[in-house]
Amino acid sequence: MLFDHESAWADEQIYNKIYENSIKFPNEFWTHHIKDISWQKEPDSAFDEISEKWLSGGISNVCYNCVDRHALKNPNKPAIIWYGDEENDRREISFSKLLDIVTKIASILKSRGIKKGDVVGIYMPMVPEAIAAMLACARIGAIHLVIFAGFSAEALAYRLSSANAKVLLTINAFKRGGKEVNLSKNFDLLKSDIKIINLENLENYKVELTNEINWQNSEDDLFILYTSGSSGNPKKIVHSALPYMLYVTTTFKIIFGIKEDDVYFCTSDIGWITGHSYITYAPLFYGLTTVIFSGSPTYPTADRYWKIIEQEKVSIFYTAPTAIRSLQMFNKKFVKDHDLSLLRILGSVGEPINKSAWKWYFETVGNKKCPIMDTWWQTETGGIVIAPLRSLHQKPAVAGRPFFGIKTNIIYSELIIENKWPGICKTSKSHEVFKTGDGAIYDGNDIKISGRMDDVINISGHRLGTAEFECAINKINEVKESAVVAVPDEIKGQTAFAFVVLNDNKNSIPDIIKKIIKSTRNIIGPIAKADFVAFVPDLPKTRSGKIVRHLLRDVANNRKNLSEIHSVANPKAIEFAKIAASQAIFCPDMCRL
Numbered sequence: 210m211l212f213d214h215e216s217a218w219a220d221e222q223i224y225n226k227i228y229e230n231s232i233k234f235p236n237e238f239w240t241h242h243i244k245d246i247s248w249q250k251e252p253d254s255a256f257d258e259i260s261e262k263w264l265s266g267g268i269s270n271v272c273y274n275c276v277d278r279h280a281l282k283n284p285n286k287p288a289i290i291w292y293g294d295e296e297n298d299r300r301e302i303s304f305s306k307l308l309d310i311v312t313k314i315a316s317i318l319k320s321r322g323i324k325k326g327d328v329v330g331i332y333m334p335m336v337p338e339a340i341a342a343m344l345a346c347a348r349i350g351a352i353h354l355v356i357f358a359g360f361s362a363e364a365l366a367y368r369l370s371s372a373n374a375k376v377l378l379t380i381n382a383f384k385r386g387g388k389e390v391n392l393s394k395n396f397d398l399l400k401s402d403i404k405i406i407n408l409e410n411l412e413n414y415k416v417e418l419t420n421e422i423n424w425q426n427s428e429d430d431l432f433i434l435y436t437s438g439s440s441g442n443p444k445k446i447v448h449s450a451l452p453y454m455l456y457v458t459t460t461f462k463i464i465f466g467i468k469e470d471d472v473y474f475c476t477s478d479i480g481w482i483t484g485h486s487y488i489t490y491a492p493l494f495y496g497l498t499t500v501i502f503s504g505s506p507t508y509p510t511a512d513r514y515w516k517i518i519e520q521e522k523v524s525i526f527y528t529a530p531t532a533i534r535s536l537q538m539f540n541k542k543f544v545k546d547h548d549l550s551l552l553r554i555l556g557s558v559g560e561p562i563n564k565s566a567w568k569w570y571f572e573t574v575g576n577k578k579c580p581i582m583d584t585w586w587q588t589e590t591g592g593i594v595i596a597p598l599r600s601l602h603q604k605p606a607v608a609g610r611p612f613f614g615i616k617t618n619i620i621y622s623e624l625i626i627e628n629k630w631p632g633i634c635k636t637s638k639s640h641e642v643f644k645t646g647d648g649a650i651y652d653g654n655d656i657k658i659s660g661r662m663d664d665v666i667n668i669s670g671h672r673l674g675t676a677e678f679e680c681a682i683n684k685i686n687e688v689k690e691s692a693v694v695a696v697p698d699e700i701k702g703q704t705a706f707a708f709v710v711l712n713d714n715k716n717s718i719p720d721i722i723k724k725i726i727k728s729t730r731n732i733i734g735p736i737a738k739a740d741f742v743a744f745v746p747d748l749p750k751t752r753s754g755k756i757v758r759h760l761l762r763d764v765a766n767n768r769k770n771l772s773e774i775h776s777v778a779n780p781k782a783i784e785f786a787k788i789a790a791s792q793a794i795f796c797p798d799m800c801r802l
């Protein structure tokens with residue numbers, strides 16, 4: 210029997226049956242789905258339960274599956290439709306054109322001596338060449354390392370050197386929200402001798418073209434991506450080529466119930482995992498048109514998304530709660546003036562979606578006709594792990610059910626995964642369980658995610674470590690030490706609240722605040738900004754000198770019952786923190802001074 214991917218995630222009884230089987234017989238479930246992949250050599254098994262290996266013996270290539278096979282079958286179908294900052298900035302790249310661009314970039318990389326297993330940095334905005342660059346790496350077996358174009362020179366340099374990247378693919382500048390974003394000033398600051406390949410005028414590059422594909426096996430790596438964890442340094446995540454491809458494409462097909470003529474628009478960025486899994490690899494693998502946008506949703510007017518959906522006849526739209534909340538503030542007319550009737554499915558990712566945003570998304574954007582796929586997952590999981598069943602009777606803001614083959618559990622309020630799945634990153638230790646760091650509760654048979662339990666802040670869907678903020682703040686001469694915690698924000702979901710202890714100094718508070726803002730901007734990037742700063746004489750610490758951040762989080766959030774008071778060796782610091790928090794300085798006001 211053919212697997213009916215449209216009803217598998219839409220009908221509760223069918224879901225339950227497939228789910229139970231997929232947990233008991235994972236090899237059987239995944240064997241169904243490896244058929245979507247074009248193999249050079251088929252694997253011996255989808256999942257070998259004894260060795261816990263995925264796709265062992267299989268040989269294929271991710272780029273071949275996403276580009277070549279569609280360029281052969283449907284050469285003129287648009288693979289990528291790009292919109293830029295101005296409304297008439299539009300480019301359409303067919304599958305055959307995409308193959309040309311990918312081949313050209315792959316040939317340039319080869320001519321520069323890049324071989325299988327070499328790491329290639331990509332520091333580019335959302336332009337078709339950025340996606341082609343990722344695919345070109347996959348084609349020759351190089352490992353791509355995308356660095357979000359909003360990161361600073363220092364963040365770029367750290368990632369390139371710690372991953373030992375051999376070259377950097379980039380362009381000089383791009384426009385967003387009517388302003389020019391200059392990337393070249395950042396890569397010019399790099400103190401390393403890394404070779405820079407500027408893809409701005411690709412047509413002018415003279416290079417001998419080579420069509421060669423480097424076939425990948427199940428052990429080969431596809432990419433490295435840095436994310437934030439609880440330490441001061443970004444966390445390196447590595448994903449394998451073939452098992453990762455199997456996972457993202459299967460989740461995409463089943464959860465969104467894709468159809469051949471779907472036009473798909475995801476507003477994320479290749480700098481994040483969503484831009485890898487669900488802008489680049491999953492839609493192109495199935496030969497769908499992926500719409501990308503490098504502008505700002507509110508420039509020149511707050512209807513850019515809705516206009517693009519109307520013009521391109523988008524049927525699946527995938528965005529983040531922070532974007533929904535910021536667009537919800539505008540008059541409904543911005544949405545209602547556009548014909549969005551071809552939308553079939555709406556997706557949300559990156560942070561918990563609140564009820565009011567959910568309702569607005571469902572009613573105003575989806576016209577009560579589109580299920581909201583609130584998808585929970587992480588850089589580490591490769592693809593979607595939890596999503597609600599596709600129905601118009603969903604519970605608002607409840608993530609839903611685990612994907613087939615994934616055994617979730619909630620232990621001490623934390624969501625964990627108890628078995629192996631093909632999308633798990635290679636860098637995760639092969640412990641028995643995979644800890645997510647997210648709090649969760651059951652709501653009937655559904656899982657509801659409450660948010661991070663560790664020292665990670667989610668600002669506008671951007672995952673940032675409090676320790677990264679602290680490192681940047683502590684670099685300022687006047688600062689002795691600091692502790693950064695998350696507080697809620699109406700639009701961004703969360704924002705950073707910094708408790709700062711100063712050395713004896715004579716500098717004025719506005720000057721110190723400006724230095725704090727500048728330092729986080731230079732070391733991490735403009736997305737990392739502490740909105741609140743509270744100056745304290747001391748921080749609450751344990752007897753062994755560890756800052757008690759949970760307690761500071763309670764104080765910053767104005768909670769009555771403080772946790773972990775018993776572990777504090779200097780209780781006076783709690784009182785200081787309370788007073789300072791009530792008088793915290795709101796930095797955006799400060800910037801206007």
Ligand code: WTA
Pocket residue numbers: 436481482483557558559560561562583584585586587588589608645646647658660661667670671672
């Ligand atoms: C959060 C992004 C609630 C969560 C794909 C997770 C979510 C972190 C959701 C991973 C959701 C992502 N509901 N929270 N639907 N999706 N998160 O690695 O805290 O950038 O651990 O991956 O985002 O962020 P990352």
